[in-house]
Amino acid sequence: MSTPATPYLHVDAERLRTNIRRLADRAADAGVALRPHAKTHKCPEIGRLQLDAGAVGLTVATIGEAEAFVEGGCADVFVGYPLWVTEGAGARLRSLAERATVAFGVDSAAGAEQAGRWLAGSGIEVLVEVDSGHHRTGVPPDEAGAVAAAAERAGLPVRGVFTFPGHSYALDALRSAAQDEAAALAAAAASLRAQGIEPRVVSGGSTPSLRDADLGVLTELRPGVYVFGDAQQWELGTTAPQDVALTCRATVVSHAGGRLVLDAGSKAIGADRAAYATGWGRLPALPDARVVLLSEHHAVVDVAGAPLPPLGSVLDLVPNHVCAAVNLHDVLWVGEDRLLPWAVTARGRNA
Amino acid sequence: MSTPATPYLHVDAERLRTNIRRLADRAADAGVALRPHAKTHKCPEIGRLQLDAGAVGLTVATIGEAEAFVEGGCADVFVGYPLWVTEGAGARLRSLAERATVAFGVDSAAGAEQAGRWLAGSGIEVLVEVDSGHHRTGVPPDEAGAVAAAAERAGLPVRGVFTFPGHSYALDALRSAAQDEAAALAAAAASLRAQGIEPRVVSGGSTPSLRDADLGVLTELRPGVYVFGDAQQWELGTTAPQDVALTCRATVVSHAGGRLVLDAGSKAIGADRAAYATGWGRLPALPDARVVLLSEHHAVVDVAGAPLPPLGSVLDLVPNHVCAAVNLHDVLWVGEDRLLPWAVTARGRNA
Numbered sequence: 270m271s272t273p274a275t276p277y278l279h280v281d282a283e284r285l286r287t288n289i290r291r292l293a294d295r296a297a298d299a300g301v302a303l304r305p306h307a308k309t310h311k312c313p314e315i316g317r318l319q320l321d322a323g324a325v326g327l328t329v330a331t332i333g334e335a336e337a338f339v340e341g342g343c344a345d346v347f348v349g350y351p352l353w354v355t356e357g358a359g360a361r362l363r364s365l366a367e368r369a370t371v372a373f374g375v376d377s378a379a380g381a382e383q384a385g386r387w388l389a390g391s392g393i394e395v396l397v398e399v400d401s402g403h404h405r406t407g408v409p410p411d412e413a414g415a416v417a418a419a420a421e422r423a424g425l426p427v428r429g430v431f432t433f434p435g436h437s438y439a440l441d442a443l444r445s446a447a448q449d450e451a452a453a454l455a456a457a458a459a460s461l462r463a464q465g466i467e468p469r470v471v472s473g474g475s476t477p478s479l480r481d482a483d484l485g486v487l488t489e490l491r492p493g494v495y496v497f498g499d500a501q502q503w504e505l506g507t508t509a510p511q512d513v514a515l516t517c518r519a520t521v522v523s524h525a526g527g528r529l530v531l532d533a534g535s536k537a538i539g540a541d542r543a544a545y546a547t548g549w550g551r552l553p554a555l556p557d558a559r560v561v562l563l564s565e566h567h568a569v570v571d572v573a574g575a576p577l578p579p580l581g582s583v584l585d586l587v588p589n590h591v592c593a594a595v596n597l598h599d600v601l602w603v604g605e606d607r608l609l610p611w612a613v614t615a616r617g618r619n620a
Numbered sequence: 621m622s623t624p625a626t627p628y629l630h631v632d633a634e635r636l637r638t639n640i641r642r643l644a645d646r647a648a649d650a651g652v653a654l655r656p657h658a659k660t661h662k663c664p665e666i667g668r669l670q671l672d673a674g675a676v677g678l679t680v681a682t683i684g685e686a687e688a689f690v691e692g693g694c695a696d697v698f699v700g701y702p703l704w705v706t707e708g709a710g711a712r713l714r715s716l717a718e719r720a721t722v723a724f725g726v727d728s729a730a731g732a733e734q735a736g737r738w739l740a741g742s743g744i745e746v747l748v749e750v751d752s753g754h755h756r757t758g759v760p761p762d763e764a765g766a767v768a769a770a771a772e773r774a775g776l777p778v779r780g781v782f783t784f785p786g787h788s789y790a791l792d793a794l795r796s797a798a799q800d801e802a803a804a805l806a807a808a809a810a811s812l813r814a815q816g817i818e819p820r821v822v823s824g825g826s827t828p829s830l831r832d833a834d835l836g837v838l839t840e841l842r843p844g845v846y847v848f849g850d851a852q853q854w855e856l857g858t859t860a861p862q863d864v865a866l867t868c869r870a871t872v873v874s875h876a877g878g879r880l881v882l883d884a885g886s887k888a889i890g891a892d893r894a895a896y897a898t899g900w901g902r903l904p905a906l907p908d909a910r911v912v913l914l915s916e917h918h919a920v921v922d923v924a925g926a927p928l929p930p931l932g933s934v935l936d937l938v939p940n941h942v943c944a945a946v947n948l949h950d951v952l953w954v955g956e957d958r959l960l961p962w963a964v965t966a967r968g969r970n971a
Binding site for chain 1: 622624625626627628659681682683701702703704706708709727728730731734751755756757758759786871872873874875876877881883884886887888890891892893913915916917918920931932941943944947948949950968970971
């Protein structure tokens with residue numbers, strides 16, 4: 270296989286395996302289950318590496334992703350999302366449940382009742398989503414028991430509770446978000462027990478909050494980004510630059526205005542930019558450089574006084590948010606001298 | 621074909637045809653050529669509608685897009701990008717030139733010389749890119765002649781000059797950006813003439829700057845977004861909400877925190893947010909509502925006091941930047957009662 274044309278995503282296989290192994294070991298040492306979020310890589314090969322390292326199953330965001338990973342050999346999937354289960358969605362979930370252990374999220378009694386119409390008696394379990402401070406989806410912790418009771422009435426066994434501490438994606442909030450997470454999950458578990466429902470799983474964990482996760486409360490971790498890292502994690506201090514396992518390889522196409530213009534834009538690396546991010550991505554070879562303008566096929570880089578790499582040179586660009594970048598590509602190119610294409614099978618499986 | 625599962629992109633075919641026809645008529649009346657940017661739709665069916673309405677050809681951003689549209693029947697493509705032409709890129713461009721008229725952009729003498737190594741004598745023409753104020757790629761106008769002369773020396777015939785007035789994407793900058801565009805192109809054309817090179821094409825035009833484009837200077841327009849419109853154009857005042865032809869259909873999955881949560885996130889509509897945008901998209905049914913939080917599979921909507929649409933209802937969400945949204949989907953669903961899938965053939969063709 271000849272070298273692909275730029276821009277393409279490159280994966281350093283050794284760093285990837287190290288990242289997977291390091292967290293698997295930590296989870297095993299702590300006696301907590303690891304159920305990585307596969308939306309980051311959308312790639313069955315990488316899901317298998319995680320499972321082989323001891324993950325109990327995979328987390329996904331959509332039924333389409335669940336289908337892709339079950340098809341790819343995963344026997345246990347959790348759709349970490351408050352699905353609104355239509356008749357069509359119910360049929361797809363039932364079909365999946367014939368081949369794998371399947372669970373999904375609920376965050377309202379109405380959602381649980383709707384799901385029960387199509388899934389009662391299927392054996393598919395639910396976890397109640399709790400808002401631990403990110404204020405996206407999820408019920409307040411003390412309402413989790415009522416939603417769990419509604420689910421059981423609707424014929425859906427309740428496995429436990431889960432949250433996403435997304436407010437950990439901020440400088441200096443990592444520890445407090447992890448504390449919020451533990452407090453919310455503990456309160457939600459108590460709310461279930463008050464309804465006579467014992468939560469078998471108490472699930473949390475984003476990549477930034479991992480370091481401070483309270484493994485006395487959590488029984489399961491669902492990080493996604495840790496397999497690759499990205500510029501956001503680099504700037505949060507939660508992935509060291511030398512551990513970043515995925516970059517977008519891009520060609521210098523212009524020196525207009527004394528800056529560097531790369532052929533990787535938002536259609537190759539994504540347009541995500543957290544409030545704390547210093548630009549739209551980072552360059553390991555030029556740590557002081559910043560991507561100051563990003564359009565669909567251009568990353569304009571201020572090199573901060575460094576010599577401009579020549580036109581035609583190929584550089585590694587670390588995306589801000591690796592999940593978004595991967596979702597733009599059909600293939601990850603893996604390895605060093607001889608690059609192997611790994612299919613991003615679940616790309617675009619939004620539904 | 622049954623209704624697709626949400627989130628999916630829906631195209632109103634009547635609005636699409638009206639948008640295409642309206643601009644084609646205006647260009648014809650003004651005697652300027654229209655070469656729409658096909659990166660917006662990436663869909664050969666829509667390219668054919670534009671060509672049937674009188675477009676002289678299509679603009680694309682990458683060689684991969686050019687291949688997709690030539691394969692789809694387009695006989696004249698311009699890659700509006702300063703390509704760095706490797707041996708592989710040269711072979712692909714030569715192959716395309718056997719089936720279509722092909723041109724591309726240059727913004728440096730070195731880029732022109734590199735391209736000449738592989739393309740001299742192929743008949744493929746170049747246009748010199750000029751910076752008219754967006755400060756992305758392109759040479760200062762008075763340097764255009766030197767780049768053009770380098771291209772001709774390298775064996776690449778020069779068709780003319782082009783610019784992208786991307787700084788028109790700002791409130792109250794539409795008119796001034798269009799004035800900058802005309803001034804830069806006029807100066808660049810003069811710079812070519814000073815080298816004895818007559819520009820046959822003077823090309824500009826983004827969707828926001830169209831209204832004020834100086835059709836005394838420009839001989840060709842390259843807008844993209846006008847076919848669909850989007851929330852950015854809506855908020856700029858350059859597309860009326862009732863002309864928006866593409867929406868993301870999304871299901872209400874949660875009422876957490878008294879807000880509306882839709883199952884369309886950045887992986888369905890893109891994460892783009894211009895500085896002037898009031899949120900991450902707009903809802904025609906709830907004009908005062910704003911998308912206040914966007915993650916990969918969630919759009920959290922503050923409905924500004926309106927009654928919350930019920931869980932399970934399906935709403936239309938207008939993406940901020942339609943080009944980014946389309947690039948996330950394999951299919952556009954077109955029509956009213958019976959939806960037809962149109963393939964987004966050039967999706968992900970970044971290289």
